[in-house]
Amino acid sequence: MFDSFSLLAVGMPDLSVLQYSIVDNIFSMTVATMGAAAIFLFLSRPSVDEAYRPALMVSGLVVTIACYHYFMIRHSWSDAYMLAEGGEGYVGTGAAFNDFYRYADWILTVPLLMVELIAVLRLQASKARSLLTRLVIAAALMIALGYPGEVISSPEGWTTRVIWGALSSVPFFYILYVLWTELTASLDSQPAAARKLIEIARLVLLITWAVYPIAYALGGTVTALEAKAGGAVDAGGIVGLQVGYAIADMTAKAGFGMLIYFIARAKSTGVQNSVVGKSAESPEVAAT
Numbered sequence: 001m002f003d004s005f006s007l008l009a010v011g012m013p014d015l016s017v018l019q020y021s022i023v024d025n026i027f028s029m030t031v032a033t034m035g036a037a038a039i040f041l042f043l044s045r046p047s048v049d050e051a052y053r054p055a056l057m058v059s060g061l062v063v064t065i066a067c068y069h070y071f072m073i074r075h076s077w078s079d080a081y082m083l084a085e086g087g088e089g090y091v092g093t094g095a096a097f098n099d100f101y102r103y104a105d106w107i108l109t110v111p112l113l114m115v116e117l118i119a120v121l122r123l124q125a126s127k128a129r130s131l132l133t134r135l136v137i138a139a140a141l142m143i144a145l146g147y148p149g150e151v152i153s154s155p156e157g158w159t160t161r162v163i164w165g166a167l168s169s170v171p172f173f174y175i176l177y178v179l180w181t182e183l184t185a186s187l188d189s190q191p192a193a194a195r196k197l198i199e200i201a202r203l204v205l206l207i208t209w210a211v212y213p214i215a216y217a218l219g220g221t222v223t224a225l226e227a228k229a230g231g232a233v234d235a236g237g238i239v240g241l242q243v244g245y246a247i248a249d250m251t252a253k254a255g256f257g258m259l260i261y262f263i264a265r266a267k268s269t270g271v272q273n274s275v276v277g278k279s280a281e282s283p284e285v286a287a288t
């Protein structure tokens with residue numbers, strides 16, 4: 001009867017002590033990384049010009065939200081497992097591991113990541129608005145279409161999971177295309193000091209975002225789906241998925257947040273140190 005309500009994965013695969021610990025430790029490390037990044041970003045506020053403070057604040061919010069969610073994810077992971085009798089491995093307690101925390105996190109943080117990036121670029125207002133609208137809608141679609149595939153936990157669902165993954169990939173490629181071209185187009189109007197950093201941000205974005213569909217695929221092999229249904233099946237794919245998502249999240253949120261900080265810093269000193277930088281930065285101010 002509960003099957004029709006199983007939006008959460010049920011049944012947990014047996015894990016070796018090493019497999020359990022790898023996932024537990026990476027979750028713990030992610031909590032620390034996100035928390036430390038949040039403190040850094042919030043405290044760095046005075047070191048950038050006022051115009052770039054919103055970008056830092058939003059970056060700080062992203063890692064704060066992720067810090068909370070990874071704390072909950074780690075809790076859910078330890079609730080779902082207990083040491084097997086004899087201590088040779090870990091078995092499910094009967095409690096479900098809650099995949100939803102991560103998707104709840106993404107639905108909040110991915111749009112905010114777009115906001116922090118566009119805020120630090122300081123594009124023309126109308127341009128920024130249209131870009132943000134398109135990106136936020138695409139991000140919401142990407143995450144909403146990925147979730148039904150993520151919670152499939154039986155090998156019979158393999159095809160369905162692949163279809164959801166493919167559907168989610170349409171807005172995914174759209175986002176990467178738009179961000180890549182827009183970041184490239186923005187380079188000319190950016191102060192020289194920030195240009196190299198924006199090129200790095202463009203690359204970091206592409207590489208870290210590519211990890212997500214790979215991690216999704218690792219957790220979606222027939223064996224991984226058998227493991228997800230519970231019991232003594234090789235759970236390597238499940239471990240790969242959790243580790244992949246956690247590493248990608250640390251890089252795409254904390255690492256990217258640091259880049260936003262460096263870009264904001266570069267643009268701030270550029271404005272302070274050169275009159276040319278200033279007029280190129282804000283022609284609308286010069287005109288009034």
Ligand SMILES: *C/C=C(C)/C=C/C=C(C)/C=C/C1=C(C)CCCC1(C)C
Binds near residue numbers: 110146169209
């Ligand atoms: C901070 C969180 C971020 C940047 C999350 C990004 C998530 C993705 C790029 C997810 C993409 C997916 C696909 C392209 C297909 C399979 C399903 C997803 C949702 C994992």
